Amino acid sequence: GNRRPSTMSDAVEAIFGAIFIDGGFEQAQTVIIRLYEPMLSQLTAATLGKDAKTMLQEVLQSKHFGLPSYEVVDVKGAAHEQEFVVEAVISKLGVVTTGVGRSRRQAEQEAAQKALTTEAIKNL
Known part of the structure; x- marks a missing residue:
């Protein structure tokens, strides 16, 4: 089950939650932006949300x-x-x-x- 997307997403959510509890909103925001910014910067209006x-x-x-x-x-x-x-x-x-x-x-x-x-x- 450790390869299931739902399990992986639950684990990442738990990590972000732990960072939030330990370091506060700004620290969690910094980590999330650092991890997701490369992917988010490649999104275009044509592909946003479309598989x-x-x-x-x-x-x-x-x-x-x-x-x-x-x-x-x-x-x-x-x-x-x-x-x-x-x-x-x-x-x-x-x-x-x-x-x-x-x-x-x-x-x-x-x-x-x-x-x-x-x-x-x-x-x-």
Whole structure:
């Protein structure tokens, strides 16, 4: 369970809470800004709050293409350590990308992200 995003986020929240209790608001704010500023500075209005599947869908729909299809092509590992392999297919553009993740959703997101970087999508 130590690799689950929810467990990791709970741990980080606890650390920030401990810093707040020990050093006060300003100290917690300083630590949080130092950790997150590099990521926050890279956000753009176009991508703010949007995941790869949403961005891919918006690009395709803006050019009057259908939605990509996502298909689980393989599942590896024991039930508690499964790894999903998903293909994203955009038939009309001849785009097929593969994503791998600890969940189907994570694998779909990776496949969508790879699709966004293909020449076919960039040239729309």
